[in-house]
Amino acid sequence: MHELSGKAAIVTGASRGIGAATAAELASVGTSVILAARSESNIRHNAQMIRDNGGQAEAVTCDVSNYKDVQALISHCESTFGRMDILVNNAGVIEPIGHLATSDPAVWSEATDINFKGVYHGIRAALPLMQSQQSGTIVNVGSGAAYSALEGWSHYCAAKAAAAMLTKCAHKEAAASGVRVVGMSPGTVATEMQVLIKASGINPVSQLDPSDHIAPEWPAKAIVWLCTSAAAEYAGEEIALRDADIRQKIGLTD
Numbered sequence: 001m002h003e004l005s006g007k008a009a010i011v012t013g014a015s016r017g018i019g020a021a022t023a024a025e026l027a028s029v030g031t032s033v034i035l036a037a038r039s040e041s042n043i044r045h046n047a048q049m050i051r052d053n054g055g056q057a058e059a060v061t062c063d064v065s066n067y068k069d070v071q072a073l074i075s076h077c078e079s080t081f082g083r084m085d086i087l088v089n090n091a092g093v094i095e096p097i098g099h100l101a102t103s104d105p106a107v108w109s110e111a112t113d114i115n116f117k118g119v120y121h122g123i124r125a126a127l128p129l130m131q132s133q134q135s136g137t138i139v140n141v142g143s144g145a146a147y148s149a150l151e152g153w154s155h156y157c158a159a160k161a162a163a164a165m166l167t168k169c170a171h172k173e174a175a176a177s178g179v180r181v182v183g184m185s186p187g188t189v190a191t192e193m194q195v196l197i198k199a200s201g202i203n204p205v206s207q208l209d210p211s212d213h214i215a216p217e218w219p220a221k222a223i224v225w226l227c228t229s230a231a232a233e234y235a236g237e238e239i240a241l242r243d244a245d246i247r248q249k250i251g252l253t254d
């Protein structure tokens with residue numbers, strides 16, 4: 001039996017892409033999963049697919065930029081499963097892509113409310129429950145953009161850098177109570193986000209060929225691995241899937 005069998009997890013941004021693949025991967029090892037995103041019909045569909053394959057899954061609509069939504073999401077997990085073992089803070093947006101000088105302050109802020117504050121909201125809402133359980137894992141989905149400035153992506157680079165620091169801060173405060181907080185930078189992944197990036201034509205990432213991207217199942221497998229005891233040494237860090245050693249440890253081969 002897999003060590004995550006019988007655990008309860010929440011995956012944000014589970015309506016498509018990496019989040020949908022992660023929810024399916026967690027369910028495949030016996031974890032009960034709550035799929036969260038704004039698009040209700042998509043998460044309902046994905047949850048039904050998991051149940052059709054014998055897994056346990058529920059869909060809960062949630063905008064991670066709204067703290068009340070995130071609180072309600074965590075409460076739903078606790079009341080449904082009696083606990084919460086895993087939170088995957090995966091929801092994210094790349095738009096608006098454009099230059100700082102012409103950016104719309106309101107729209108720019110909305111993006112950071114999702115990419116940065118959404119991660120804070122998840123940590124803030126989940127930590128008290130996990131600390132009372134003396135166990136739990138929070139995985140924050142990061143990006144190489146946290147460490148490398150890219151034209152047109154100012155909100156994204158800044159928010160991912162801030163979220164990476166939040167991983168370290170949360171680890172400092174949570175590790176002593178048995179809670180693991182870890183980041184995962186996937187590299188480029190074949191999802192709708194990369195379709196938007198390609199269409200923008202801005203910066204070298206938009207010039208990549210779709211065949212350069214990895215499948216969403218790879219970061220999904222990495223996230224599941226990060227929640228196991230095999231990855232305990234990475235608590236407080238952000239692992240990168242571009243790292244060949246990490247790929248080998250997870251068992252991801254080209």
Ligand code: NAP
Pocket residue numbers: 012013014015016017018019036037038039040042062063064065089090091092093114141142143144185186187188189190191192193194
């Ligand atoms: P995607 O296919 O565009 O999916 C993004 C997900 O986030 C969707 O499920 C979307 O659902 C959800 N989302 C967006 N805003 C939300 C909000 N306010 N509240 C709740 N959910 C929200 O992109 P992806 O590639 O899978 O991205 C997943 C994560 O990986 C993101 O954090 C992204 O930054 C990161 N990442 C991706 C790549 C890549 O190359 N694809 C590279 C590095 C990092 P709704 O629209 O239904 O809410």
